[in-house]
Amino acid sequence: MIHVLMNTTLDGCCDHTQVIADDEHHEYATDELNRAEVLLFGRNTYDLIRGYWQDIAATGKGSPTVVRFARLLEAKPKHLVSSHPPAPGWNTSLLPRDENGNAVRALRQAVGGTILVMASPTLVRALAEWELVDEYHLAIQPILAGRGPTFLAGLRAPIQVTLKEARALKSGVALHRYVVGR
Secondary structure, three states, X not given: OEEEEEEEEOOOOOOOOOOOOOHHHHHHHHHHHHHOXXXXXXXHHHXXXXXXXXXXXXXXXXXXXXXXXXXXXXXXXXXXXXXXXXXXXXXXXXXXXXXXXXXXXXXXXXXXXXEEEEOOHHHHHHHHHOOOOOXXXXXXXXXXXXXXXXXXXXXXXXXXXXXXXXXXXXXXXXXXXXXXXO
Protein backbone atom coordinates (compact mmCIF):
# COMPACT_ATOMS: atom_id res chain seq x y z
CA MET A 1 0.00 0.00 0.00
CA ILE A 2 1.12 3.53 -0.69
CA HIS A 3 0.22 6.24 1.80
CA VAL A 4 0.88 9.92 1.15
CA LEU A 5 1.67 12.20 4.09
CA MET A 6 1.25 15.79 2.97
CA ASN A 7 1.07 19.13 4.71
CA THR A 8 -1.24 21.53 2.93
CA THR A 9 -2.73 24.90 3.70
CA LEU A 10 -6.46 25.58 3.47
CA ASP A 11 -5.95 26.92 -0.03
CA GLY A 12 -3.96 23.87 -1.18
CA CYS A 13 -0.36 25.10 -0.87
CA CYS A 14 2.13 22.38 0.04
CA ASP A 15 5.14 24.60 0.73
CA HIS A 16 7.18 23.35 3.70
CA THR A 17 7.52 26.92 4.99
CA GLN A 18 3.75 27.06 5.57
CA VAL A 19 3.61 24.42 8.31
CA ILE A 20 2.98 24.56 12.04
CA ALA A 21 5.53 21.96 13.12
CA ASP A 22 5.15 21.68 16.89
CA ASP A 23 5.75 18.60 19.03
CA GLU A 24 2.18 17.36 18.63
CA HIS A 25 2.55 17.50 14.85
CA HIS A 26 5.86 15.63 15.04
CA GLU A 27 4.25 12.96 17.24
CA TYR A 28 1.63 12.45 14.53
CA ALA A 29 4.33 12.22 11.82
CA THR A 30 6.35 9.80 13.97
CA ASP A 31 3.30 7.55 14.32
CA GLU A 32 2.92 7.52 10.53
CA LEU A 33 6.62 6.71 10.11
CA ASN A 34 6.29 3.83 12.57
CA ARG A 35 3.55 2.26 10.45
CA ALA A 36 5.63 2.37 7.26
CA GLU A 37 7.98 -0.33 6.04
CA VAL A 38 9.86 2.03 3.71
CA LEU A 39 9.83 5.66 2.60
CA LEU A 40 9.54 6.96 -0.95
CA PHE A 41 10.70 10.41 -2.04
CA GLY A 42 10.98 12.61 -5.08
CA ARG A 43 14.32 14.35 -5.61
CA ASN A 44 13.54 17.84 -4.25
CA THR A 45 11.89 16.64 -1.05
CA TYR A 46 14.59 14.03 -0.52
CA ASP A 47 17.34 16.65 -0.72
CA LEU A 48 15.45 19.06 1.53
CA ILE A 49 14.60 16.47 4.20
CA ARG A 50 18.02 14.85 4.18
CA GLY A 51 19.78 18.17 4.54
CA TYR A 52 17.73 19.15 7.57
CA TRP A 53 16.84 15.99 9.50
CA GLN A 54 20.08 14.06 9.16
CA ASP A 55 21.87 16.67 11.29
CA ILE A 56 19.21 16.57 14.02
CA ALA A 57 19.39 12.77 14.15
CA ALA A 58 23.17 12.91 14.49
CA THR A 59 23.43 15.75 17.04
CA GLY A 60 20.27 15.18 19.07
CA LYS A 61 19.63 18.92 19.02
CA GLY A 62 15.91 19.57 19.40
CA SER A 63 13.04 18.56 21.61
CA PRO A 64 12.83 14.85 22.48
CA THR A 65 9.85 14.53 20.11
CA VAL A 66 11.74 16.13 17.22
CA VAL A 67 14.87 14.04 17.84
CA ARG A 68 12.77 10.84 18.00
CA PHE A 69 11.20 11.73 14.65
CA ALA A 70 14.61 12.52 13.11
CA ARG A 71 16.16 9.27 14.31
CA LEU A 72 13.26 7.15 13.08
CA LEU A 73 13.44 8.94 9.73
CA GLU A 74 17.17 8.24 9.66
CA ALA A 75 16.66 4.52 10.34
CA LYS A 76 13.93 3.80 7.78
CA PRO A 77 14.87 2.37 4.39
CA LYS A 78 14.35 5.00 1.72
CA HIS A 79 13.77 4.90 -2.01
CA LEU A 80 14.36 7.86 -4.28
CA VAL A 81 12.56 8.23 -7.60
CA SER A 82 15.05 10.17 -9.67
CA SER A 83 17.21 10.10 -12.75
CA HIS A 84 20.25 10.89 -10.56
CA PRO A 85 21.51 8.65 -7.74
CA PRO A 86 21.41 9.80 -4.12
CA ALA A 87 24.51 10.83 -2.23
CA PRO A 88 25.85 7.89 -0.20
CA GLY A 89 25.11 7.35 3.46
CA TRP A 90 21.38 7.74 4.07
CA ASN A 91 20.06 4.18 3.66
CA THR A 92 18.65 4.97 0.20
CA SER A 93 18.04 2.97 -2.95
CA LEU A 94 17.42 4.53 -6.34
CA LEU A 95 14.26 3.84 -8.31
CA PRO A 96 14.59 4.94 -11.91
CA ARG A 97 12.08 7.44 -13.22
CA ASP A 98 9.74 5.98 -15.77
CA GLU A 99 6.64 7.21 -17.55
CA ASN A 100 4.17 4.59 -16.27
CA GLY A 101 5.20 3.87 -12.66
CA ASN A 102 6.51 0.35 -13.22
CA ALA A 103 9.45 0.84 -10.83
CA VAL A 104 7.11 1.98 -8.05
CA ARG A 105 4.68 -0.86 -8.83
CA ALA A 106 7.53 -3.35 -8.47
CA LEU A 107 8.57 -1.77 -5.16
CA ARG A 108 4.98 -1.92 -3.92
CA GLN A 109 4.82 -5.61 -4.78
CA ALA A 110 8.17 -6.35 -3.14
CA VAL A 111 7.50 -4.43 0.10
CA GLY A 112 4.11 -5.94 0.82
CA GLY A 113 3.56 -3.43 3.66
CA THR A 114 3.08 0.31 3.71
CA ILE A 115 5.22 2.63 1.62
CA LEU A 116 5.03 6.18 2.96
CA VAL A 117 5.52 9.11 0.61
CA MET A 118 6.42 12.20 2.60
CA ALA A 119 5.60 15.43 0.77
CA SER A 120 7.14 15.06 -2.74
CA PRO A 121 4.29 16.86 -4.58
CA THR A 122 5.50 16.10 -8.11
CA LEU A 123 5.91 12.40 -7.28
CA VAL A 124 2.50 12.30 -5.56
CA ARG A 125 0.81 13.75 -8.65
CA ALA A 126 2.43 11.03 -10.81
CA LEU A 127 1.46 8.29 -8.33
CA ALA A 128 -2.12 9.59 -8.32
CA GLU A 129 -2.25 9.52 -12.12
CA TRP A 130 -0.93 5.94 -12.10
CA GLU A 131 -3.60 5.01 -9.51
CA LEU A 132 -0.96 3.86 -7.03
CA VAL A 133 -2.01 5.88 -3.95
CA ASP A 134 -4.14 3.99 -1.43
CA GLU A 135 -4.45 6.66 1.27
CA TYR A 136 -3.92 10.39 1.62
CA HIS A 137 -2.96 11.59 5.11
CA LEU A 138 -3.36 15.35 5.03
CA ALA A 139 -2.23 17.72 7.75
CA ILE A 140 -4.33 20.74 6.83
CA GLN A 141 -2.65 23.85 8.18
CA PRO A 142 -4.84 26.73 9.43
CA ILE A 143 -3.13 29.05 6.97
CA LEU A 144 -4.20 30.73 3.73
CA ALA A 145 -0.89 30.97 1.89
CA GLY A 146 -2.15 32.62 -1.27
CA ARG A 147 0.80 31.22 -3.21
CA GLY A 148 3.00 28.19 -3.62
CA PRO A 149 2.93 24.74 -5.14
CA THR A 150 -0.05 22.42 -4.94
CA PHE A 151 0.32 18.68 -5.14
CA LEU A 152 -2.59 17.54 -7.27
CA ALA A 153 -3.15 20.46 -9.64
CA GLY A 154 -3.68 19.32 -13.19
CA LEU A 155 -5.00 15.80 -12.59
CA ARG A 156 -6.58 14.36 -15.71
CA ALA A 157 -9.60 13.04 -13.82
CA PRO A 158 -11.10 13.39 -10.33
CA ILE A 159 -10.11 10.83 -7.70
CA GLN A 160 -12.87 9.58 -5.39
CA VAL A 161 -11.82 9.35 -1.75
CA THR A 162 -13.59 8.50 1.48
CA LEU A 163 -12.83 10.27 4.74
CA LYS A 164 -11.85 7.61 7.30
CA GLU A 165 -10.48 9.73 10.12
CA ALA A 166 -10.41 13.38 11.15
CA ARG A 167 -9.05 15.05 14.24
CA ALA A 168 -7.66 18.41 15.24
CA LEU A 169 -4.40 19.25 16.93
CA LYS A 170 -4.15 22.00 19.54
CA SER A 171 -2.45 24.23 16.95
CA GLY A 172 -5.54 24.10 14.73
CA VAL A 173 -4.00 21.68 12.25
CA ALA A 174 -6.69 19.29 11.00
CA LEU A 175 -5.52 15.73 10.36
CA HIS A 176 -7.57 13.94 7.71
CA ARG A 177 -7.09 10.40 6.44
CA TYR A 178 -8.73 9.60 3.12
CA VAL A 179 -8.90 6.18 1.49
CA VAL A 180 -8.97 6.08 -2.31
CA GLY A 181 -12.13 4.48 -3.65
CA ARG A 182 -11.64 2.15 -6.55
